[in-house]
Amino acid sequence: xxxxxxxxxxxxxxxxxxxxxxxxxxxxEATHVCEFCFGPLEVSYDFNQLSQPITRxxxxxxxxxxWRYRAxxxxxxxxxxxxxxxxxxxxxxxxxxxxxxxxxxxxxNDAVNMPTxxxxxxxxxxxxxxxxxxxxxxxxxxxxxxLANSTAAIATRAGLDCCVFIPADLEAGKxxxxxxxxPTVMAVQGNYDQVNxxxxxxxxxHGWGFxxxxxxxxxxxxxxxxxxxxxxxxxxxxxxxxVAPLASGSLFTKIYKGFREFVDVGxxxxxxxxxxxxxxxxxxxxxxxxxxxxxxxxxxxxxxxAKSIAIGNPADGVYAIDIANKTNGNIESVTDAEIIAGIKxxxxxxxxxxxxxxxxxxxxxxxxxxxGKIDPDEKTVVxxxxxxxxxxxxxxxxxxxxLTIEPKxxxxxxxxxxxxxxxxxxxxxxxx
Amino acid sequence: xxxxxLIPTPLQKLTKNQATVxxxxxxxxxxxxSLEQSCPGIKARLCDEQGELRRFVNFxxxxxxxxxxEGQKTALQDGDEVSIIPAIAGx
Numbered sequence: 001x002x003x004x005x006x007x008x009x010x011x012x013x014x015x016x017x018x019x020x021x022x023x024x025x026x027x028x029e030a031t032h033v034c035e036f037c038f039g040p041l042e043v044s045y046d047f048n049q050l051s052q053p054i055t056r057x058x059x060x061x062x063x064x065x066x067w068r069y070r071a072x073x074x075x076x077x078x079x080x081x082x083x084x085x086x087x088x089x090x091x092x093x094x095x096x097x098x099x100x101x102x103x104x105x106x107x108x109n110d111a112v113n114m115p116t117x118x119x120x121x122x123x124x125x126x127x128x129x130x131x132x133x134x135x136x137x138x139x140x141x142x143x144x145x146x147l148a149n150s151t152a153a154i155a156t157r158a159g160l161d162c163c164v165f166i167p168a169d170l171e172a173g174k175x176x177x178x179x180x181x182x183p184t185v186m187a188v189q190g191n192y193d194q195v196n197x198x199x200x201x202x203x204x205x206h207g208w209g210f211x212x213x214x215x216x217x218x219x220x221x222x223x224x225x226x227x228x229x230x231x232x233x234x235x236x237x238x239x240x241x242x243v244a245p246l247a248s249g250s251l252f253t254k255i256y257k258g259f260r261e262f263v264d265v266g267x268x269x270x271x272x273x274x275x276x277x278x279x280x281x282x283x284x285x286x287x288x289x290x291x292x293x294x295x296x297x298x299x300x301x302x303x304x305x306a307k308s309i310a311i312g313n314p315a316d317g318v319y320a321i322d323i324a325n326k327t328n329g330n331i332e333s334v335t336d337a338e339i340i341a342g343i344k345x346x347x348x349x350x351x352x353x354x355x356x357x358x359x360x361x362x363x364x365x366x367x368x369x370x371x372g373k374i375d376p377d378e379k380t381v382v383x384x385x386x387x388x389x390x391x392x393x394x395x396x397x398x399x400x401x402x403l404t405i406e407p408k409x410x411x412x413x414x415x416x417x418x419x420x421x422x423x424x425x426x427x428x429x430x431x432x
Numbered sequence: 433x434x435x436x437x438l439i440p441t442p443l444q445k446l447t448k449n450q451a452t453v454x455x456x457x458x459x460x461x462x463x464x465x466s467l468e469q470s471c472p473g474i475k476a477r478l479c480d481e482q483g484e485l486r487r488f489v490n491f492x493x494x495x496x497x498x499x500x501x502e503g504q505k506t507a508l509q510d511g512d513e514v515s516i517i518p519a520i521a522g523x
Binding site: 021032033034035036038039194197204296299313314315 | 486
């Protein structure tokens with residue numbers, strides 16, 4: 001115990017849990033809701049507490065994972081659960097840029113994040129490290145899919161028991177992508193919000209560590225690494241504009257927090273960064289509130305193929321709106337058809353196959369460009385948060401068909417001729 | 433109308449650590465007053481000075497968010513189940 005206390009004061013900047021609404025403070029335990037106003041609790045830090053200053057060199061000397069930013073993350077241990085998560089490619093998207101008429105476009109590609117191909121690996125690595133520190137032996141989550149995959153995979157690496165809760169109508173790829181790691185999976189007959197509500201009750205009664213419920217303040221901090229990495233990968237500089245998907249709004253607000261922390265600690269120069277958010281029209285409570293100038297969310301019932309961002313009652317929605325407004329960004333929504341077109345556009349220009357949340361983000365980028373809301377010279381970073389192999393059903397029937405031929409040269413040549421003609425006619429196979 | 437109210441952990445200190453409370457009320461609004469009688473202080477946690485529900489408080493009647501029903505005027509029947517839940521996080 002003495003060892004732990006020493007580590008706490010020397011190598012951790014953790015201060016307290018603080019309510020985002022009313023400022024009430026709490027001990028750094030597994031709790032996520034303010035007792036006074038039900039507002040969300042957030043980890044607060046004092047970076048002056050650290051025994052060593054954080055410098056660019058100290059970060060660059062760290063592991064090639066999110067844990068190079070350990071000083072900014074809400075854990076006390078020097079041996080976090082590191083499965084190589086993070087430091088995903090920041091791709092300069094020349095072809096997509098040219099297609100859209102932009103000059104300085106980047107893709108932050110978490111479609112290839114380790115180990116489960118979505119940004120969730122970041123938040124889960126942090127949550128499970130903290131769960132172990134707090135003594136949990138069973139960890140859990142309420143998930144639309146990516147989180148379940150990630151929690152199951154990383155829990156098994158960490159030797160923790162795992163039980164995940166998903167909506168029963170989740171895409172097959174995501175269900176299999178969780179089952180394979182061997183957790184218990186509860187497929188709840190309801191939408192994600194109903195799953196989450198049930199999990200709140202389970203967390204209270206069974207004492208499990210739910211990464212996105214009672215461990216949420218620690219979990220959500222992992223998303224800051226998406227901000228840190230972009231700043232480091234741009235050469236220790238902030239971008240001019242970012243576009244990110246909005247589910248609960250947490251990712252959006254944490255990227256903002258990450259940039260601010262880097263400025264506060266002196267790692268990058270301060271700069272105005274515009275924050276734009278993307279939602280699917282079939283579940284756009286944040287976009288609607290933004291458009292109507294409201295500072296409160298009216299919950300909606302989700303109805304969209306973008307299941308991974310289908311949160312009808314988003315806890316951080318109001319904070320996301322606040323950030324979009326004060327940074328002069330935009331929050332937009334797109335139809336399911338536009339989402340599919342967004343997936344295809346990214347794949348066909350940059351060779352990156354993203355899932356429906358990524359399609360939503362690309363589609364909103366396109367919509368903002370066409371509305372004249374993005375300066376072509378702005379250094380814009382688009383956050384792609386998950387891999388397309390996980391939502392194949394969404395693009396089924398929209399990607400055309402192979403040309404079936406006999407194993408004969410003549411058959412091939414006729415087919416090639418036909419395919420070139422079809423290309424010239426810009427023919428597209430349409431599923432009926 | 434006699435209903436069962438499911439109390440979330442942050443509020444259980446005010447209900448003597450009970451996770452469920454039986455209460456009376458013809459509507460959500462009446463229920464809040466009735467809860468305040470049996471668990472003093474609880475209404476201030478749930479409502480602001482104008483009597484509006486705080487923006488992070490969610491009320492469900494039989495698993496339906498009252499914002500899809502009639503808000504605080506939502507009528508209650510005998511045996512209804514009312515849940516009080518904080519806002520939802522993504523996953």
